[in-house]
Amino acid sequence: MLNLLDLSYDELEQVLRGLNQPKYRVSQLYDALVLYKEPNKITNIPKSLIDILSNQYIFLPLKIYKSITSKDGTTKFLYKLKDGNLIEGVLMKYKYGNTLCVSTQVGCRMGCKFCASTLGGLIRNLTNGEILAQVLCVNAYLEGTRDKRQITNVVLMGSGEPLDNYNNVIKFLRCVADKRGIGISQRNISLSTCGLVDKIDQLKEENLQITLTISLHAPNDQIRKQIMPIANKYSIKEIIDSSKRYFIKTKRRIVFEYALIEGKNDSYDCADELSTLMRGFSNHVNLIPLNEVKERGLKGTTKHRAYAFMERLKEHNVSATIRRTMGEDIEGACGQLRAKVLSDIQ
Ligand code: SAH
Numbered sequence: 001m002l003n004l005l006d007l008s009y010d011e012l013e014q015v016l017r018g019l020n021q022p023k024y025r026v027s028q029l030y031d032a033l034v035l036y037k038e039p040n041k042i043t044n045i046p047k048s049l050i051d052i053l054s055n056q057y058i059f060l061p062l063k064i065y066k067s068i069t070s071k072d073g074t075t076k077f078l079y080k081l082k083d084g085n086l087i088e089g090v091l092m093k094y095k096y097g098n099t100l101c102v103s104t105q106v107g108c109r110m111g112c113k114f115c116a117s118t119l120g121g122l123i124r125n126l127t128n129g130e131i132l133a134q135v136l137c138v139n140a141y142l143e144g145t146r147d148k149r150q151i152t153n154v155v156l157m158g159s160g161e162p163l164d165n166y167n168n169v170i171k172f173l174r175c176v177a178d179k180r181g182i183g184i185s186q187r188n189i190s191l192s193t194c195g196l197v198d199k200i201d202q203l204k205e206e207n208l209q210i211t212l213t214i215s216l217h218a219p220n221d222q223i224r225k226q227i228m229p230i231a232n233k234y235s236i237k238e239i240i241d242s243s244k245r246y247f248i249k250t251k252r253r254i255v256f257e258y259a260l261i262e263g264k265n266d267s268y269d270c271a272d273e274l275s276t277l278m279r280g281f282s283n284h285v286n287l288i289p290l291n292e293v294k295e296r297g298l299k300g301t302t303k304h305r306a307y308a309f310m311e312r313l314k315e316h317n318v319s320a321t322i323r324r325t326m327g328e329d330i331e332g333a334c335g336q337l338r339a340k341v342l343s344d345i346q
Pocket of ligand 1: 115159161215288
């Protein structure tokens with residue numbers, strides 16, 4: 001069965017027109033969907049119409065299955081999809097608002113050595129409605145509405161490779177920013193990719209205002225190939241060239257993610273090499289202390305060394321920060337909670 005949330009506002013309008021409904025029903029129904037209401041709680045729409053739609057469409061494609069809140073207020077959600085698959089999300093509270101990290105696939109096929117999301121490979125793509133439902137469901141969980149949004153920022157950094165699920169992700173980006181819906185500004189959305197060059201080139205033509213974040217994690221192909229299999233397909237030079245093209249077209253600063261792994265990519269030489277790559281366009285390096293994943297056997301760099309690495313970048317005039325670690329005590333890194341729950345269940 002299709003999800004109602006897979007439909008854009010305009011597509012929903014067509015469906016309701018086909019059912020001979022007055023025009024105002026569209027916004028009534030879309031408002032109810034944005035509030036993530038159970039169909040039997042939608043009281044301003046005739047029950048007969050709700051019944052017709054329920055026979056053809058799923059209203060709520062996922063439910064919160066489990067949530068854990070850490071000492072710093074970060075909440076990790078595990079959602080259950082209609083087919084029983086589990087996906088996860090993380091809610092981070094900042095002074096300026098709440099950021100929700102959403103998943104784009106069940107599992108992932110990119111195989112990065114440090115990432116728990118990819119341990120069981122790719123199970124399936126999420127539909128655009130299933131990605132949107134994560135935002136709406138948590139907004140409703142926090143008692144947010146459309147006018148008083150509780151989710152102000154979205155990052156596509158949960159499990160999955162967003163550009164490996166291109167069409168659904170693009171439709172999600174348009175729907176989540178639609179002012180007739182939850183209306184989250186595209187400027188408050190970051191899409192993180194391991195660097196699928198062809199897709200980055202396609203993305204720059206979509207006329208979106210989102211921030212492109214690239215998971216680089218290495219200053220040269222030799223190191224990158226050891227930790228990211230995708231490096232065998234695209235070289236760092238190709239990735240940097242495509243991000244420069246993206247910057248020229250969109251004028252949006254590119255963010256590079258760099259997880260510091262002890263003895264692998266955290267030397268001064270690496271910092272120097274990375275600085276060379278960052279020359280000539282607007283960018284920022286986000287240094288991430290590696291969240292250690294038991295199954296992976298890679299160790300995070302010490303705090304001291306991470307600071308030294310950042311200072312070295314700054315000496316080369318590279319804009320860089322160390323990302324605050326949040327939710328460490330609740331297995332906050334990609335795929336960790338799902339991996340844990342799955343192994344507990346099995
Ligand atoms: N597939 C996309 C988005 C998902 S991962 C991508 O590769 O960007 C979101 C970010 O978390 C990526 O930068 C990823 O490399 C990073 N990440 C994954 N596992 C991690 C871990 N154990 N510790 C720190 N960062 C991790």
